[in-house]
Amino acid sequence: MDLSIIPHRIVFFLVPNFSMIAFASALEPLRLTNRTLGKTVYEWTVVSADGEPVKASNGLAVGVDLSLDQARHRLLDEIKPEMVLVCSGVKVENFRNAQFEGWLRSMHRRGIAVGGLCTGAWLLAQADLLEGKRCSIHWETLPAFAEKFPMAEVHADLCEIDDGIYTCAGGTAALDMMLHVIEEHFGQSVMTKVCEYCLIDRIRNQRDRQRLPLQARLGLHHAKLLLIIELMEANVSEPLSLAEISEYVGLSRRQVERLFRRHLGRSPARYYLEIRIDRARHLLLQSNMPIVDVAIACGFVSASHFSKCYREMYGRSPQMERAQAEAYL
Known part of the structure:
Protein backbone atom coordinates (compact mmCIF):
# COMPACT_ATOMS: atom_id res chain seq x y z
CA MET A 1 0.00 0.00 0.00
CA CYS A 198 -8.00 32.19 3.05
CA LEU A 199 -6.98 35.69 1.91
CA ILE A 200 -4.30 36.04 4.57
CA ASP A 201 -0.76 37.09 3.84
CA ARG A 202 1.09 35.22 6.57
CA ILE A 203 0.89 32.64 9.31
CA ARG A 204 1.25 34.27 12.70
CA ASN A 205 3.84 33.05 15.17
CA GLN A 206 2.53 30.70 17.86
CA ARG A 207 3.80 33.04 20.58
CA ASP A 208 2.15 36.17 19.16
CA ARG A 209 -0.12 37.93 21.64
CA GLN A 210 -3.86 37.33 21.63
CA ARG A 211 -4.67 40.94 22.45
CA LEU A 212 -3.28 44.15 21.05
CA PRO A 213 -0.30 45.56 22.95
CA LEU A 214 -1.19 48.13 25.59
CA GLN A 215 0.13 50.94 23.42
CA ALA A 216 -2.34 50.08 20.65
CA ARG A 217 -5.22 49.21 22.99
CA LEU A 218 -5.02 52.44 24.97
CA GLY A 219 -3.51 54.78 22.39
CA LEU A 220 -0.71 55.63 24.81
CA HIS A 221 2.93 56.31 23.99
CA HIS A 222 4.38 57.25 27.38
CA ALA A 223 6.81 54.43 28.25
CA LYS A 224 6.65 54.92 32.03
CA LEU A 225 2.86 55.01 32.06
CA LEU A 226 2.67 51.84 29.97
CA LEU A 227 5.09 50.13 32.35
CA ILE A 228 2.94 51.10 35.34
CA ILE A 229 -0.20 49.70 33.70
CA GLU A 230 1.62 46.46 32.88
CA LEU A 231 2.63 46.24 36.55
CA MET A 232 -0.97 46.74 37.63
CA GLU A 233 -2.30 44.08 35.25
CA ALA A 234 0.34 41.62 36.48
CA ASN A 235 -0.48 42.22 40.16
CA VAL A 236 -4.23 41.88 40.59
CA SER A 237 -4.62 39.41 43.46
CA GLU A 238 -2.10 41.30 45.63
CA PRO A 239 -2.26 44.93 44.49
CA LEU A 240 0.88 47.02 44.74
CA SER A 241 0.86 50.25 46.69
CA LEU A 242 1.40 53.53 44.87
CA ALA A 243 4.70 53.88 46.76
CA GLU A 244 5.87 50.47 45.46
CA ILE A 245 4.86 51.35 41.91
CA SER A 246 6.55 54.73 42.06
CA GLU A 247 9.80 53.24 43.36
CA TYR A 248 9.79 50.52 40.68
CA VAL A 249 9.45 52.97 37.77
CA GLY A 250 11.71 55.63 39.29
CA LEU A 251 9.10 58.37 39.61
CA SER A 252 7.68 60.24 42.59
CA ARG A 253 4.10 59.59 43.71
CA ARG A 254 3.17 63.08 42.57
CA GLN A 255 4.61 62.42 39.09
CA VAL A 256 2.66 59.17 38.80
CA GLU A 257 -0.54 60.94 39.87
CA ARG A 258 0.03 63.65 37.24
CA LEU A 259 0.68 61.10 34.50
CA PHE A 260 -2.61 59.34 35.14
CA ARG A 261 -4.58 62.58 35.39
CA ARG A 262 -3.08 63.97 32.17
CA HIS A 263 -3.30 60.84 29.99
CA LEU A 264 -6.18 58.83 31.49
CA GLY A 265 -8.28 61.40 33.31
CA ARG A 266 -8.32 59.59 36.64
CA SER A 267 -6.11 58.70 39.58
CA PRO A 268 -3.80 55.67 39.62
CA ALA A 269 -5.90 54.15 42.41
CA ARG A 270 -9.09 54.47 40.36
CA TYR A 271 -7.47 53.00 37.27
CA TYR A 272 -6.04 50.09 39.29
CA LEU A 273 -9.51 49.44 40.75
CA GLU A 274 -11.00 49.37 37.23
CA ILE A 275 -8.43 46.76 36.18
CA ARG A 276 -9.30 44.57 39.18
CA ILE A 277 -13.07 44.96 38.69
CA ASP A 278 -12.69 44.11 35.00
CA ARG A 279 -10.74 40.97 35.93
CA ALA A 280 -13.46 40.09 38.44
CA ARG A 281 -16.11 40.45 35.76
CA HIS A 282 -14.33 37.93 33.55
CA LEU A 283 -14.13 35.50 36.48
CA LEU A 284 -17.84 35.94 37.19
CA LEU A 285 -18.80 35.34 33.58
CA GLN A 286 -16.28 32.64 32.71
CA SER A 287 -16.20 30.50 35.86
CA ASN A 288 -18.31 29.09 38.66
CA MET A 289 -15.97 30.44 41.37
CA PRO A 290 -17.82 31.53 44.51
CA ILE A 291 -18.11 35.30 44.65
CA VAL A 292 -15.97 35.50 47.77
CA ASP A 293 -13.19 33.65 45.93
CA VAL A 294 -13.52 36.04 42.99
CA ALA A 295 -13.14 38.92 45.42
CA ILE A 296 -9.98 37.45 46.95
CA ALA A 297 -8.51 36.62 43.52
CA CYS A 298 -8.91 40.27 42.54
CA GLY A 299 -7.34 41.74 45.65
CA PHE A 300 -10.40 42.65 47.74
CA VAL A 301 -10.30 42.07 51.47
CA SER A 302 -14.01 41.25 51.74
CA ALA A 303 -16.94 40.23 49.57
CA SER A 304 -18.96 43.22 50.80
CA HIS A 305 -16.30 45.72 49.73
CA PHE A 306 -16.00 43.95 46.39
CA SER A 307 -19.78 44.07 45.86
CA LYS A 308 -19.87 47.78 46.69
CA CYS A 309 -17.09 48.60 44.22
CA TYR A 310 -18.60 46.36 41.54
CA ARG A 311 -22.03 47.97 41.87
CA GLU A 312 -20.53 51.45 41.67
CA MET A 313 -18.78 50.58 38.41
CA TYR A 314 -21.39 48.47 36.61
CA GLY A 315 -24.64 49.47 38.31
CA ARG A 316 -25.38 45.92 39.43
CA SER A 317 -24.06 43.51 42.03
CA PRO A 318 -21.76 40.57 41.21
CA GLN A 319 -24.69 38.25 41.97
CA MET A 320 -26.88 40.10 39.46
CA GLU A 321 -24.08 40.04 36.87
CA ARG A 322 -23.76 36.29 37.09
CA ALA A 323 -27.52 35.67 37.13
CA GLN A 324 -28.01 37.89 34.08
CA ALA A 325 -25.28 36.07 32.15
CA GLU A 326 -26.78 32.67 33.00
CA ALA A 327 -30.25 33.83 31.94
CA TYR A 328 -28.85 35.07 28.63
CA LEU A 329 -27.26 31.68 27.91
Whole structure:
Protein backbone atom coordinates (compact mmCIF):
# COMPACT_ATOMS: atom_id res chain seq x y z
CA MET A 1 0.00 0.00 0.00
CA ASP A 2 1.20 3.50 -0.84
CA LEU A 3 1.28 5.12 2.60
CA SER A 4 1.50 8.57 1.02
CA ILE A 5 -2.20 8.45 0.09
CA ILE A 6 -3.44 7.51 3.56
CA PRO A 7 -5.23 10.66 4.76
CA HIS A 8 -4.57 12.34 8.05
CA ARG A 9 -7.66 11.74 10.19
CA ILE A 10 -8.84 14.41 12.63
CA VAL A 11 -11.71 14.21 15.11
CA PHE A 12 -13.61 17.31 16.24
CA PHE A 13 -15.51 16.91 19.52
CA LEU A 14 -18.18 19.61 19.88
CA VAL A 15 -19.22 20.88 23.31
CA PRO A 16 -22.46 22.87 23.75
CA ASN A 17 -21.92 26.62 23.21
CA PHE A 18 -18.75 25.95 21.22
CA SER A 19 -17.16 28.79 19.25
CA MET A 20 -18.24 28.56 15.62
CA ILE A 21 -15.43 30.80 14.40
CA ALA A 22 -12.81 28.60 16.08
CA PHE A 23 -14.38 25.40 14.69
CA ALA A 24 -14.62 26.78 11.14
CA SER A 25 -11.11 28.27 11.34
CA ALA A 26 -9.69 24.84 12.19
CA LEU A 27 -11.78 22.86 9.71
CA GLU A 28 -11.63 24.99 6.57
CA PRO A 29 -7.82 24.88 6.13
CA LEU A 30 -8.10 21.07 5.97
CA ARG A 31 -10.66 21.28 3.17
CA LEU A 32 -8.55 23.83 1.33
CA THR A 33 -5.48 21.61 1.62
CA ASN A 34 -7.43 18.80 -0.06
CA ARG A 35 -8.42 21.23 -2.80
CA THR A 36 -4.86 22.51 -3.20
CA LEU A 37 -3.42 19.00 -3.60
CA GLY A 38 -6.33 17.67 -5.64
CA LYS A 39 -6.85 14.66 -3.40
CA THR A 40 -8.10 13.76 0.06
CA VAL A 41 -5.15 14.20 2.37
CA TYR A 42 -7.33 15.15 5.35
CA GLU A 43 -10.47 13.45 6.61
CA TRP A 44 -12.47 14.57 9.62
CA THR A 45 -15.15 13.17 11.88
CA VAL A 46 -17.39 15.30 14.07
CA VAL A 47 -18.43 13.82 17.43
CA SER A 48 -20.75 14.90 20.24
CA ALA A 49 -21.46 13.33 23.62
CA ASP A 50 -24.84 11.88 22.57
CA GLY A 51 -24.56 11.87 18.78
CA GLU A 52 -27.10 14.70 18.48
CA PRO A 53 -26.45 18.06 16.78
CA VAL A 54 -24.69 20.60 18.99
CA LYS A 55 -25.59 24.28 19.25
CA ALA A 56 -22.78 26.76 18.94
CA SER A 57 -22.69 29.94 21.01
CA ASN A 58 -24.28 31.78 18.07
CA GLY A 59 -27.33 29.50 18.21
CA LEU A 60 -26.61 27.49 15.06
CA ALA A 61 -26.75 23.69 15.42
CA VAL A 62 -24.09 21.54 13.75
CA GLY A 63 -24.78 17.91 12.89
CA VAL A 64 -22.28 15.24 13.92
CA ASP A 65 -21.14 11.88 12.59
CA LEU A 66 -20.82 9.86 15.78
CA SER A 67 -21.71 9.80 19.44
CA LEU A 68 -18.92 9.53 21.99
CA ASP A 69 -19.80 5.88 22.61
CA GLN A 70 -19.60 5.13 18.88
CA ALA A 71 -16.35 7.04 18.59
CA ARG A 72 -14.77 5.03 21.40
CA HIS A 73 -15.47 1.80 19.51
CA ARG A 74 -14.97 2.84 15.88
CA LEU A 75 -12.05 5.24 15.99
CA LEU A 76 -9.48 2.56 16.65
CA ASP A 77 -7.12 0.29 14.74
CA GLU A 78 -7.42 0.81 10.99
CA ILE A 79 -9.34 4.10 11.29
CA LYS A 80 -7.41 5.40 14.27
CA PRO A 81 -7.34 9.23 14.20
CA GLU A 82 -4.17 11.27 14.25
CA MET A 83 -5.59 14.13 16.27
CA VAL A 84 -8.59 14.87 18.49
CA LEU A 85 -9.61 18.52 18.84
CA VAL A 86 -12.07 19.62 21.51
CA CYS A 87 -14.18 22.60 20.43
CA SER A 88 -15.76 24.61 23.22
CA GLY A 89 -16.64 28.20 24.03
CA VAL A 90 -18.56 30.06 26.71
CA LYS A 91 -19.55 28.36 29.98
CA VAL A 92 -17.08 25.55 29.31
CA GLU A 93 -16.93 24.84 33.05
CA ASN A 94 -20.50 23.51 32.92
CA PHE A 95 -19.50 20.53 30.78
CA ARG A 96 -18.50 17.47 32.82
CA ASN A 97 -18.42 13.99 31.31
CA ALA A 98 -16.28 11.28 32.91
CA GLN A 99 -16.49 9.04 29.83
CA PHE A 100 -15.27 11.90 27.63
CA GLU A 101 -12.37 12.67 29.96
CA GLY A 102 -11.36 9.00 30.05
CA TRP A 103 -11.51 8.88 26.25
CA LEU A 104 -9.20 11.89 25.97
CA ARG A 105 -6.68 10.30 28.32
CA SER A 106 -6.88 7.06 26.35
CA MET A 107 -6.25 8.90 23.06
CA HIS A 108 -3.24 10.66 24.55
CA ARG A 109 -1.80 7.39 25.92
CA ARG A 110 -2.09 5.86 22.44
CA GLY A 111 0.11 8.62 21.03
CA ILE A 112 -2.75 10.48 19.38
CA ALA A 113 -2.41 14.27 19.44
CA VAL A 114 -5.05 15.93 21.61
CA GLY A 115 -6.00 19.58 21.36
CA GLY A 116 -8.38 22.29 22.48
CA LEU A 117 -9.84 25.20 20.53
CA CYS A 118 -10.89 28.46 22.22
CA THR A 119 -11.62 27.28 25.79
CA GLY A 120 -10.88 23.63 25.03
CA ALA A 121 -7.79 23.73 27.27
CA TRP A 122 -10.20 23.87 30.22
CA LEU A 123 -11.54 20.41 29.35
CA LEU A 124 -8.06 19.03 28.74
CA ALA A 125 -7.00 20.27 32.17
CA GLN A 126 -10.15 18.79 33.69
CA ALA A 127 -9.06 15.46 32.17
CA ASP A 128 -5.66 15.81 33.91
CA LEU A 129 -3.74 16.28 30.67
CA LEU A 130 -2.18 19.69 31.24
CA GLU A 131 -0.23 19.39 34.48
CA GLY A 132 3.17 20.96 33.83
CA LYS A 133 2.27 21.57 30.17
CA ARG A 134 2.32 24.87 28.30
CA CYS A 135 -1.13 25.72 27.00
CA SER A 136 -3.19 28.55 25.57
CA ILE A 137 -6.79 29.57 26.17
CA HIS A 138 -8.94 32.53 25.14
CA TRP A 139 -7.90 35.63 27.08
CA GLU A 140 -11.40 36.08 28.59
CA THR A 141 -11.18 32.68 30.27
CA LEU A 142 -7.49 32.83 31.15
CA PRO A 143 -7.88 34.36 34.65
CA ALA A 144 -10.46 31.74 35.71
CA PHE A 145 -8.39 28.96 34.17
CA ALA A 146 -5.26 30.06 36.04
CA GLU A 147 -7.19 30.05 39.32
CA LYS A 148 -8.79 26.65 38.67
CA PHE A 149 -5.77 24.82 37.24
CA PRO A 150 -2.61 26.30 38.80
CA MET A 151 -0.49 23.28 37.74
CA ALA A 152 -0.96 24.08 34.05
CA GLU A 153 1.42 26.59 32.44
CA VAL A 154 -1.12 28.80 30.72
CA HIS A 155 0.05 31.63 28.46
CA ALA A 156 -1.70 34.41 26.60
CA ASP A 157 -0.25 33.22 23.28
CA LEU A 158 -2.16 32.40 20.10
CA CYS A 159 -1.37 28.70 20.41
CA GLU A 160 0.87 26.24 22.21
CA ILE A 161 2.15 22.76 21.32
CA ASP A 162 3.61 20.69 24.14
CA ASP A 163 4.13 16.92 24.19
CA GLY A 164 1.47 16.12 21.62
CA ILE A 165 -1.06 18.54 23.12
CA TYR A 166 -2.26 21.38 20.90
CA THR A 167 -4.14 24.34 22.34
CA CYS A 168 -5.12 27.66 20.85
CA ALA A 169 -6.95 30.79 21.96
CA GLY A 170 -9.86 30.33 19.57
CA GLY A 171 -11.12 32.71 16.92
CA THR A 172 -8.72 32.90 14.02
CA ALA A 173 -5.90 31.53 16.22
CA ALA A 174 -7.32 28.11 15.29
CA LEU A 175 -6.47 28.91 11.68
CA ASP A 176 -2.87 29.74 12.61
CA MET A 177 -2.52 26.52 14.59
CA MET A 178 -3.84 24.37 11.75
CA LEU A 179 -1.61 26.15 9.23
CA HIS A 180 1.34 25.13 11.39
CA VAL A 181 0.07 21.53 11.27
CA ILE A 182 -0.39 21.69 7.49
CA GLU A 183 3.12 23.07 7.04
CA GLU A 184 4.52 20.20 9.13
CA HIS A 185 2.68 17.67 6.96
CA PHE A 186 3.09 19.14 3.47
CA GLY A 187 5.63 21.94 3.58
CA GLN A 188 5.63 25.69 3.23
CA SER A 189 4.44 25.91 -0.38
CA VAL A 190 1.18 24.06 0.34
CA MET A 191 0.63 26.06 3.51
CA THR A 192 1.20 29.29 1.56
CA LYS A 193 -1.35 28.27 -1.05
CA VAL A 194 -3.92 27.62 1.70
CA CYS A 195 -3.14 31.08 3.11
CA GLU A 196 -3.89 32.55 -0.31
CA TYR A 197 -7.26 30.77 -0.42
CA CYS A 198 -8.00 32.19 3.05
CA LEU A 199 -6.98 35.69 1.91
CA ILE A 200 -4.30 36.04 4.57
CA ASP A 201 -0.76 37.09 3.84
CA ARG A 202 1.09 35.22 6.57
CA ILE A 203 0.89 32.64 9.31
CA ARG A 204 1.25 34.27 12.70
CA ASN A 205 3.84 33.05 15.17
CA GLN A 206 2.53 30.70 17.86
CA ARG A 207 3.80 33.04 20.58
CA ASP A 208 2.15 36.17 19.16
CA ARG A 209 -0.12 37.93 21.64
CA GLN A 210 -3.86 37.33 21.63
CA ARG A 211 -4.67 40.94 22.45
CA LEU A 212 -3.28 44.15 21.05
CA PRO A 213 -0.30 45.56 22.95
CA LEU A 214 -1.19 48.13 25.59
CA GLN A 215 0.13 50.94 23.42
CA ALA A 216 -2.34 50.08 20.65
CA ARG A 217 -5.22 49.21 22.99
CA LEU A 218 -5.02 52.44 24.97
CA GLY A 219 -3.51 54.78 22.39
CA LEU A 220 -0.71 55.63 24.81
CA HIS A 221 2.93 56.31 23.99
CA HIS A 222 4.38 57.25 27.38
CA ALA A 223 6.81 54.43 28.25
CA LYS A 224 6.65 54.92 32.03
CA LEU A 225 2.86 55.01 32.06
CA LEU A 226 2.67 51.84 29.97
CA LEU A 227 5.09 50.13 32.35
CA ILE A 228 2.94 51.10 35.34
CA ILE A 229 -0.20 49.70 33.70
CA GLU A 230 1.62 46.46 32.88
CA LEU A 231 2.63 46.24 36.55
CA MET A 232 -0.97 46.74 37.63
CA GLU A 233 -2.30 44.08 35.25
CA ALA A 234 0.34 41.62 36.48
CA ASN A 235 -0.48 42.22 40.16
CA VAL A 236 -4.23 41.88 40.59
CA SER A 237 -4.62 39.41 43.46
CA GLU A 238 -2.10 41.30 45.63
CA PRO A 239 -2.26 44.93 44.49
CA LEU A 240 0.88 47.02 44.74
CA SER A 241 0.86 50.25 46.69
CA LEU A 242 1.40 53.53 44.87
CA ALA A 243 4.70 53.88 46.76
CA GLU A 244 5.87 50.47 45.46
CA ILE A 245 4.86 51.35 41.91
CA SER A 246 6.55 54.73 42.06
CA GLU A 247 9.80 53.24 43.36
CA TYR A 248 9.79 50.52 40.68
CA VAL A 249 9.45 52.97 37.77
CA GLY A 250 11.71 55.63 39.29
CA LEU A 251 9.10 58.37 39.61
CA SER A 252 7.68 60.24 42.59
CA ARG A 253 4.10 59.59 43.71
CA ARG A 254 3.17 63.08 42.57
CA GLN A 255 4.61 62.42 39.09
CA VAL A 256 2.66 59.17 38.80
CA GLU A 257 -0.54 60.94 39.87
CA ARG A 258 0.03 63.65 37.24
CA LEU A 259 0.68 61.10 34.50
CA PHE A 260 -2.61 59.34 35.14
CA ARG A 261 -4.58 62.58 35.39
CA ARG A 262 -3.08 63.97 32.17
CA HIS A 263 -3.30 60.84 29.99
CA LEU A 264 -6.18 58.83 31.49
CA GLY A 265 -8.28 61.40 33.31
CA ARG A 266 -8.32 59.59 36.64
CA SER A 267 -6.11 58.70 39.58
CA PRO A 268 -3.80 55.67 39.62
CA ALA A 269 -5.90 54.15 42.41
CA ARG A 270 -9.09 54.47 40.36
CA TYR A 271 -7.47 53.00 37.27
CA TYR A 272 -6.04 50.09 39.29
CA LEU A 273 -9.51 49.44 40.75
CA GLU A 274 -11.00 49.37 37.23
CA ILE A 275 -8.43 46.76 36.18
CA ARG A 276 -9.30 44.57 39.18
CA ILE A 277 -13.07 44.96 38.69
CA ASP A 278 -12.69 44.11 35.00
CA ARG A 279 -10.74 40.97 35.93
CA ALA A 280 -13.46 40.09 38.44
CA ARG A 281 -16.11 40.45 35.76
CA HIS A 282 -14.33 37.93 33.55
CA LEU A 283 -14.13 35.50 36.48
CA LEU A 284 -17.84 35.94 37.19
CA LEU A 285 -18.80 35.34 33.58
CA GLN A 286 -16.28 32.64 32.71
CA SER A 287 -16.20 30.50 35.86
CA ASN A 288 -18.31 29.09 38.66
CA MET A 289 -15.97 30.44 41.37
CA PRO A 290 -17.82 31.53 44.51
CA ILE A 291 -18.11 35.30 44.65
CA VAL A 292 -15.97 35.50 47.77
CA ASP A 293 -13.19 33.65 45.93
CA VAL A 294 -13.52 36.04 42.99
CA ALA A 295 -13.14 38.92 45.42
CA ILE A 296 -9.98 37.45 46.95
CA ALA A 297 -8.51 36.62 43.52
CA CYS A 298 -8.91 40.27 42.54
CA GLY A 299 -7.34 41.74 45.65
CA PHE A 300 -10.40 42.65 47.74
CA VAL A 301 -10.30 42.07 51.47
CA SER A 302 -14.01 41.25 51.74
CA ALA A 303 -16.94 40.23 49.57
CA SER A 304 -18.96 43.22 50.80
CA HIS A 305 -16.30 45.72 49.73
CA PHE A 306 -16.00 43.95 46.39
CA SER A 307 -19.78 44.07 45.86
CA LYS A 308 -19.87 47.78 46.69
CA CYS A 309 -17.09 48.60 44.22
CA TYR A 310 -18.60 46.36 41.54
CA ARG A 311 -22.03 47.97 41.87
CA GLU A 312 -20.53 51.45 41.67
CA MET A 313 -18.78 50.58 38.41
CA TYR A 314 -21.39 48.47 36.61
CA GLY A 315 -24.64 49.47 38.31
CA ARG A 316 -25.38 45.92 39.43
CA SER A 317 -24.06 43.51 42.03
CA PRO A 318 -21.76 40.57 41.21
CA GLN A 319 -24.69 38.25 41.97
CA MET A 320 -26.88 40.10 39.46
CA GLU A 321 -24.08 40.04 36.87
CA ARG A 322 -23.76 36.29 37.09
CA ALA A 323 -27.52 35.67 37.13
CA GLN A 324 -28.01 37.89 34.08
CA ALA A 325 -25.28 36.07 32.15
CA GLU A 326 -26.78 32.67 33.00
CA ALA A 327 -30.25 33.83 31.94
CA TYR A 328 -28.85 35.07 28.63
CA LEU A 329 -27.26 31.68 27.91
